[in-house]
Amino acid sequence: MLLSARAAAPAGLRSPASDAVLSVRGGAFGHGRRPVLTGVDLTVTPGEVVAVRGPNGSGKSTLVRGLLGLCEVHAGEVRLFDRPRDRFHHWHRVGYVPQRHTVAGGVPVTVRELVSTGRLNRLRPWQRFGEADRCAVDCALEGTALAGFDHRPLAELSGGQQRRALVARALAGDPELLLLDEPTAGVDADSQRVLAATLAGLAGTGAAVVVVLHELGPLADVVTRVVTLPAGAGPC
Numbered sequence: 001m002l003l004s005a006r007a008a009a010p011a012g013l014r015s016p017a018s019d020a021v022l023s024v025r026g027g028a029f030g031h032g033r034r035p036v037l038t039g040v041d042l043t044v045t046p047g048e049v050v051a052v053r054g055p056n057g058s059g060k061s062t063l064v065r066g067l068l069g070l071c072e073v074h075a076g077e078v079r080l081f082d083r084p085r086d087r088f089h090h091w092h093r094v095g096y097v098p099q100r101h102t103v104a105g106g107v108p109v110t111v112r113e114l115v116s117t118g119r120l121n122r123l124r125p126w127q128r129f130g131e132a133d134r135c136a137v138d139c140a141l142e143g144t145a146l147a148g149f150d151h152r153p154l155a156e157l158s159g160g161q162q163r164r165a166l167v168a169r170a171l172a173g174d175p176e177l178l179l180l181d182e183p184t185a186g187v188d189a190d191s192q193r194v195l196a197a198t199l200a201g202l203a204g205t206g207a208a209v210v211v212v213l214h215e216l217g218p219l220a221d222v223v224t225r226v227v228t229l230p231a232g233a234g235p236c
């Protein structure tokens, strides 16, 4: 399957490959020995918000995981910030919200504590958590409509609220590349609108966003490009 996502890019957003935050040529990703997607060509540049859509099982999560090296890469080279991914070490520049993430009920962590862990990659060894870090956490909480929830035990939040807390954790790291796998699943419309504004602001700073969505919803005005995976991409 050829996924020629670049072809749909608005002309104004195109830039030389060396400007790319993320690029892959001839990528093939799968699980174990089983490729799910092949012929993946994708370039994402600063300020873009790329939505990945497609039916259940079409490989959206596999694509995102493959870009991060979290599933099998059968072919192609993924580059992050113009470095081959296997030689890329600046993971503090990258945020990721997986599709499935269970919050352990037995861990007594507050929302603020969870979101604060998103700053850890930004701290140098032995560096104290400072004012700038606290501000970043506050912004992330506000940007996910969780201001006021910060001292609540995470385990006592609803599923949608926990999902927003996980997005907040990724945002707290001030990512220059943010990959979100269905961040709006189970999230109410008002909170989706807040998230849309937050992602627009992030992209406005030059960050690139790749977001898996079933419905664009309130993010429609923020998304600059849509990549649609065909049904039954399945094993090739």
Ligand SMILES: Nc1ncnc2c1ncn2[C@@H]1O[C@H](COP(=O)(O)OP(=O)(O)OP(=O)(O)O)[C@@H](O)[C@H]1O
Residues within 6 Å of the ligand: 031, 036, 054, 055, 056, 057, 058, 059, 060, 061, 062, 063, 099, 234, 235
């Ligand atoms: N860990 C895994 N091991 C083996 N096969 C997997 C694994 N995860 C996904 N698959 C298979 O890969 C294919 C694509 O799955 P993927 O989760 O990427 O699809 P998706 O488009 O994200 O689906 P959805 O919309 O349901 O989230 C499916 O056929 C699925 O069964």
